[in-house]
Amino acid sequence: LSFALSGPGVLTRTLLNAGVRVIALESHPAFFSKLQSLENSLDGQLKVIYGDFFRLDPLVTGAVKPPAVCSDKLFEAMGIAPVPWRADVPVKIFGIFPQRKERNTLWRLLFILYECSSIYRYGRVELNIFISEKEYKVLTAKPGELRTYQALSVLWQVGCDIQLLHMEPWSSFVTNFKNGRLAIPRSTLLPNDHLCLVRLTPQENLFTGGLKPANSATFIFMVKQCLTKPRSKLIDRLNSWSLGSAGRLLKALEIPKYVETGNVYPEDYKRLFCALQNSSVFAESWFHDEVLESIRNIN
Known part of the structure; x- marks a missing residue:
């Protein structure tokens, strides 16, 4: 079973042609009408729902108004039940990230991944998404690549297996403005000539060694x-952070004593966090206050 964040319907039709049963989310009136016509021509292979994936589980009180959607009602209506984290992928989602909110969307998905909330309450939901080349470079950056290796890199690499499935030139998706400029601005620091189809599959062993959904916000804060x-x-x-035994801790973890933070591998950040769970530093109230403030700044 696959969810398609539909738009003009190119991805939806590709999935249907491959024999996949598809649930398409669409909020644009013209696209929604065309998808409904397609739904009526098929024998149950396609289900079209009025909704916007990027307005999933909004932080509001009271009733949720369409096109905003609640994941629990959406999944339950489709007969999808939560499965254990280590079980097989229960759902695959296909779509294109909105460029104006691409970085914010990546951060929001990261939080719900580590919290096991929203779509990840149902298990290791797989994302197959088109993102800009520059953001793909950030997600897959290696230690030492100081322009691109960021907290986002570490957290996504710890959280998911990241696979590049395809690269497509921008010209396949967008048209030029009347003045001749590309509709998608070029990046000055990173290559950004393509949209990248990337598969993000949550790691089976994400919540091991002391990392849990309950303390994941602290891990995110530490890396950031x-x-x-x-x-x-x-x-x-x-x-x-008033940790007097930092040298001994790094030695025990076989992390070089004077390594720069931009040269620490993602898996070492996780090992460091799990080791810190046994110290008193994360029990201090001032640390939790900083965690909450950091989360507010990211959101």
């Missing part, structure tokens, strides 16, 4: 704080 200044020393960051 460490990579605010990627040329700073990791040991200095740990000592700023």
Whole structure:
């Protein structure tokens, strides 16, 4: 079973032609009408729902007004029940991220992934999404690539297996403005000539070694704080949290004592976090206050 974030319907038709049973979410009136006609011509292979995936589970009180959608009602209406985290992928989602909100969308999905909330309450939901080339470069950046290696890189690489399925030139998706400029602005620091179809499959072993949905916000805060200044020393960051045994901790984890935060591997950030769970630093109230403030700033 696959969800398609439909738009003009290119992805939806591709999935249907492959024999996949598809649930299409669409909020644009013209596209919605065309998809309904397609639905009526098929024998139950396509279900069209008026809704916007990028307005899923809004933080509002009271009734949710369409095109906003509640994931629990959507999944339950389709007969999709939660499965254990280590079970097979229960649902595959296909779509194109809105360019104006691409970075915010990646952060929001990251939070609900680590919290096991919204769509991830149902298990390891697989995303197959078109994102800009520049954001793909950030998601897959390696330690030492200081322009691109960010908290977003570490957290997505810890959380998901990231596969590049296809790269398509922007010209296949967008038209030029009347003045001749591309409708999608070029990036000055990173290549951004393509949309990248990327598969994000949550890691089966994400919640191991002490990392849990309940403390995931603290892990996100720790990584974000460490990579605010990627040329700073990791040991200095740990000592700023009043952790007097930082040197011994890094030695025990076989992490170089004076490594810069921008040179620490994603899996080492997770190992460091799990080791810190056994120290008193994350039990201090001031640390939790900073976590909450950091989350507010990201959201």
